[in-house]
Amino acid sequence: FVTTTSLSCYFHFTQAIYRAIQRVGLSTAYNNDDDIKKYCRQLIALPLIPGAIIEDTYDELIATMPSTLKETLKDLLQYFQEQLLNKVSIS
Numbered sequence: 001f002v003t004t005t006s007l008s009c010y011f012h013f014t015q016a017i018y019r020a021i022q023r024v025g026l027s028t029a030y031n032n033d034d035d036i037k038k039y040c041r042q043l044i045a046l047p048l049i050p051g052a053i054i055e056d057t058y059d060e061l062i063a064t065m066p067s068t069l070k071e072t073l074k075d076l077l078q079y080f081q082e083q084l085l086n087k088v089s090i091s
Contacts, residue, residue, distance in 0.1 A: 010047055016084070017044050024075040035069055043080055058085060 021030050021040060029036045042061055046054050062070065062077065070077070 008047070013047055013084070014044050017080070020076055020079045020083075024079070026073070026076060029072065035066075036072065039065060039069060039073060040076070043076075055085065 017040070021027060026036065026040075030040055031037075039061070043058075046058060049057060058081075065073075
């Protein structure tokens with residue numbers, strides 16, 4: 001792909017998310033709760049959509065997330081927003 005420019009590595013992006021899941025104590029929940037796994041995988045998939053809509057899609061994902069799930073994932077979401085949306089280009 002001669003006309004493309006690689007800005008980041010998707011493997012390392014996903015690895016960072018999985019490590020954050022472990023660090024905030026969500027490993028068991030991720031493996032056993034389909035809703036938690038679904039939302040975590042949606043976060044992981046964000047770099048696969050056009051860069052121009054990543055932040056809007058993230059905001060929509062958070063807005064549609066049930067409040068109980070949002071509370072469960074709050075530490076992961078804070079990490080994602082602070083470390084990945086604000087500091088690293090994921091597009």
